[in-house]
Amino acid sequence: MTMKVQAPVNSVTKKTTAEKPPTLRSIITTEHIKGLKETDNAHEKFNKQRTVDKLHVNIDGKSARVMHLTELLYGHKDADLNFAEKALSHLESLLPKERPDVVVVSGLIYGGYQHREKNNRRTKTMSVNEQFSKAKGFIERLQKMGMTVVYNKSDNDQKIIEDYTYDAVKLLEGVARERDSDRPTSFAAFDRVKQSNLWQKNYEFQWDVVFEYMLRSGRNLLTKEEVRRKGEEEGIEEYLLLLDAHKKLEKGEQLTPLQKKVLEVGNIPYKGRTQDKLIVTDDYNLELETEGKITNLAGRHEFKQTATSMTSNPTKVPSRVLSQMEASGKEVPDALIVENQQRSVSVMHGKTLIMSTPGMTTYNFDSSSFARVPSDKAERMAKTRGELNIAGIQEVEFHDDGRISIHLMNDALMNIAAKTEEPHAAIFFSDWQTGSTTARPDLAVKALDYALHSVLTKQKGMLFTNGDIIEGRNYPEMPNQNAHMGLVNIDDQEVFVYTMVREILDKMPDEVRSNLQGVHITAGNHEWNSGRKFFGTTHSMFLKALFSEASKKSFPTALHAYDIMRAGTSYFKSNTAIAELAEHKVLAQHYMLDGGSGLPINQFVQMLSSSAGPLMKNINLVGAGHWHHFQHMMTSNKVGFISGSLAGLGSYEWWKGINPVIGTTIVHLGGNRPVRIELLTPEFLCNYQCKGAYSDSNLERAGYKTDRNFDPNKHGFGKILVATGDRSERMPQSAIQKRLWDIVERIQWNSSVSL
Numbered sequence: 001m002t003m004k005v006q007a008p009v010n011s012v013t014k015k016t017t018a019e020k021p022p023t024l025r026s027i028i029t030t031e032h033i034k035g036l037k038e039t040d041n042a043h044e045k046f047n048k049q050r051t052v053d054k055l056h057v058n059i060d061g062k063s064a065r066v067m068h069l070t071e072l073l074y075g076h077k078d079a080d081l082n083f084a085e086k087a088l089s090h091l092e093s094l095l096p097k098e099r100p101d102v103v104v105v106s107g108l109i110y111g112g113y114q115h116r117e118k119n120n121r122r123t124k125t126m127s128v129n130e131q132f133s134k135a136k137g138f139i140e141r142l143q144k145m146g147m148t149v150v151y152n153k154s155d156n157d158q159k160i161i162e163d164y165t166y167d168a169v170k171l172l173e174g175v176a177r178e179r180d181s182d183r184p185t186s187f188a189a190f191d192r193v194k195q196s197n198l199w200q201k202n203y204e205f206q207w208d209v210v211f212e213y214m215l216r217s218g219r220n221l222l223t224k225e226e227v228r229r230k231g232e233e234e235g236i237e238e239y240l241l242l243l244d245a246h247k248k249l250e251k252g253e254q255l256t257p258l259q260k261k262v263l264e265v266g267n268i269p270y271k272g273r274t275q276d277k278l279i280v281t282d283d284y285n286l287e288l289e290t291e292g293k294i295t296n297l298a299g300r301h302e303f304k305q306t307a308t309s310m311t312s313n314p315t316k317v318p319s320r321v322l323s324q325m326e327a328s329g330k331e332v333p334d335a336l337i338v339e340n341q342q343r344s345v346s347v348m349h350g351k352t353l354i355m356s357t358p359g360m361t362t363y364n365f366d367s368s369s370f371a372r373v374p375s376d377k378a379e380r381m382a383k384t385r386g387e388l389n390i391a392g393i394q395e396v397e398f399h400d401d402g403r404i405s406i407h408l409m410n411d412a413l414m415n416i417a418a419k420t421e422e423p424h425a426a427i428f429f430s431d432w433q434t435g436s437t438t439a440r441p442d443l444a445v446k447a448l449d450y451a452l453h454s455v456l457t458k459q460k461g462m463l464f465t466n467g468d469i470i471e472g473r474n475y476p477e478m479p480n481q482n483a484h485m486g487l488v489n490i491d492d493q494e495v496f497v498y499t500m501v502r503e504i505l506d507k508m509p510d511e512v513r514s515n516l517q518g519v520h521i522t523a524g525n526h527e528w529n530s531g532r533k534f535f536g537t538t539h540s541m542f543l544k545a546l547f548s549e550a551s552k553k554s555f556p557t558a559l560h561a562y563d564i565m566r567a568g569t570s571y572f573k574s575n576t577a578i579a580e581l582a583e584h585k586v587l588a589q590h591y592m593l594d595g596g597s598g599l600p601i602n603q604f605v606q607m608l609s610s611s612a613g614p615l616m617k618n619i620n621l622v623g624a625g626h627w628h629h630f631q632h633m634m635t636s637n638k639v640g641f642i643s644g645s646l647a648g649l650g651s652y653e654w655w656k657g658i659n660p661v662i663g664t665t666i667v668h669l670g671g672n673r674p675v676r677i678e679l680l681t682p683e684f685l686c687n688y689q690c691k692g693a694y695s696d697s698n699l700e701r702a703g704y705k706t707d708r709n710f711d712p713n714k715h716g717f718g719k720i721l722v723a724t725g726d727r728s729e730r731m732p733q734s735a736i737q738k739r740l741w742d743i744v745e746r747i748q749w750n751s752s753v754s755l
Contacts (some may be wrong), residue, residue, distance in 0.1 A: 467524020
């Protein structure tokens with residue numbers, strides 16, 4: 001019988017090896033990847049999340065001041081760090097009530113250029129980590145002054161976010177990037193990472209959370225090795241800790257001890273976080289609420305198809321878009337600010353002030369060819385736009401009464417302003433078009449009254465009448481178009497202006513005569529085209545006589561008609577005024593240049609960049625008219641502007657598709673303060689109450705009262721019948737308008753002789 005032999009059983013039981021528990025790094029990575037899925041309401045959620053931020057700021061006072069500090073670009077070779085320091089020191093020296101209410105900062109950081117435009121690394125002077133550190137210090141100094149700081153992400157910031165998204169995806173794929181000197185990657189490698197299913201959500205997280213966290217912390221995120229060097233045995237990248245911590249904070253859950261130790265938790269942005277004085281935005285709509293008004297300001301870092309397109313007219317596309325918005329019945333903001341173009345320019349377009357901010361970089365002409373990179377925006381501005389960029393700052397102030405003030409600051413202008421202890425005012429009037437259906441003499445009355453009774457009673461200044469005060473006979477159709485206004489004859493136009501202004505000057509306060517440093521009169525095309533080629537007259541002598549009589553020899557009056565103008569050894573005759581005011585040399589003429597196309601204020605930079613540019617070395621302020629739209633520009637350490645008109649829409653403009661903007665301009669100079677351009681808008685002029693000869697009380701004593709249903713913002717100056725249902729009624733008029741029409745009647749029908 002065969003027996004089976006059973007193998008002996010080993011008395012020692014085999015020990016099973018315990019599985020190693022998953023690491024925190026792998027847990028977070030796995031959970032994050034599982035969470036990458038679409039939601040049912042993705043469309044609605046996307047549009048809600050990616051709508052421009054709407055910010056509301058309450059301001060104590062009767063004006064709101066918003067300063068723009070843009071395109072300093074820490075890390076770029078042309079960043080003007082000396083000017084930035086002076087600007088911050090100037091703000092710190094101001095009394096709290098003199099500081100801006102809101103400071104918008106954009107373009108503080110240049111970036112690393114790891115993936116695209118790698119040649120731009122040749123213009124980089126510091127690492128991205130150091131750029132974040134400098135940016136944090138800059139923002140903190142603003143915060144210490146008590147101002148609300150809005151940081152608007154720039155196109156450079158977008159490139160930084162893409163660079164760090166690349167690192168994040170590689171990390172999640174298990175290929176952590178080592179810390180070194182921002183070494184670049186190939187375009188192909190970068191493109192492969194963008195194809196990953198991890199890219200989109202991590203890009204959003206970098207955009208919404210990580211960039212702001214780094215900006216507030218003033219540094220890059222820590223690598224695994226850097227976390228370990230902080231004394232943590234478990235090396236884990238700060239990015240992964242931040243991913244998990246952000247979810248916990250939004251859910252109200254507790255953070256782990258490791259997260260509390262490594263992360264700067266107070267700098268993590270999440271829904272429900274208490275808002276502080278720093279608001280990081282992706283473009284913005286700013287609602288400024290003062291004591292008597294709400295002003296809406298839209299800020300866009302760029303308003304061109306590409307961020308590197310450095311256009312000579314940054315207002316062109318915004319103007320076209322806003323016009324179409326209004327034509328389609330949409331609301332438009334009171335101001336639209338474009339940041340990326342690094343050109344200080346503004347245009348009053350309808351009710352909206354469109355502005356482009358200057359950059360805080362100064363072009364270095366002596367940079368070697370090593371640092372001259374064609375794709376660099378500084379080179380594009382100099383070589384394509386043909387403009388020498390100089391660091392500057394722009395601030396806009398909205399007053400409850402409708403006035404708008406633009407404060408302009410650069411190093412050279414501030415040095416000139418520091419030479420005088422008190423500010424002075426350069427007051428400009430042009431384009432009254434007296435005799436035209438477009439003329440608004442009632443608003444001219446108000447503008448002159450404000451200049452005399454609210455400006456020159458408080459400070460010294462000069463008055464410039466800069467052409468087209470009368471309509472003249474500038475074109476053949478003039479009598480046909482304007483006969484019903486009653487001032488077709490040039491003599492009658494002059495008599496009307498003389499009578500109107502003389503009444504105002506007769507009530508001029510005594511202190512104004514001592515504060516007024518002079519009156520400068522130049523002619524415009526409507527004056528010199530009305531018979532100059534036949535008789536050599538510019539029809540402006542009556543203005544000189546008017547102001548000379550009113551001065552009582554207390555201030556000089558000069559008529560600059562065919563004045564001999566000297567330039568070196570050359571001399572010629574021109575309708576140009578040049579005057580000294582508060583250490584500033586002011587040039588006034590009706591045109592910037594004869595001819596030209598495109599944005600009219602661009603004639604200012606054309607004037608400076610032409611072969612005549614060196615002749616403008618000592619000029620600080622240039623004022624012009626003619627174009628019936630307020631515009632300004634700061635360039636080459638100078639300020640130029642085109643004043644608005646005190647005349648509205650006419651047939652000429654209608655057929656050209658142009659809608660003039662009523663207004664006039666006062667420029668405040670000196671007193672150790674930035675140049676301030678004060679714009680008297682239609683809103684302000686319509687609602688302004690005169691204090692002098694044309695005050696309500698004076699007019700009522702003379703028998704003139706405003707019609708009960710008169711609306712200054714609706715009714716014009718014309719004596720016309722307006723359809724009201726089944727019948728027509730005379731358009732309501734103000735007391736000022738009735739007095740001015742009475743002057744017209746007396747000019748036309750007054751008789752001192754009879755047979």
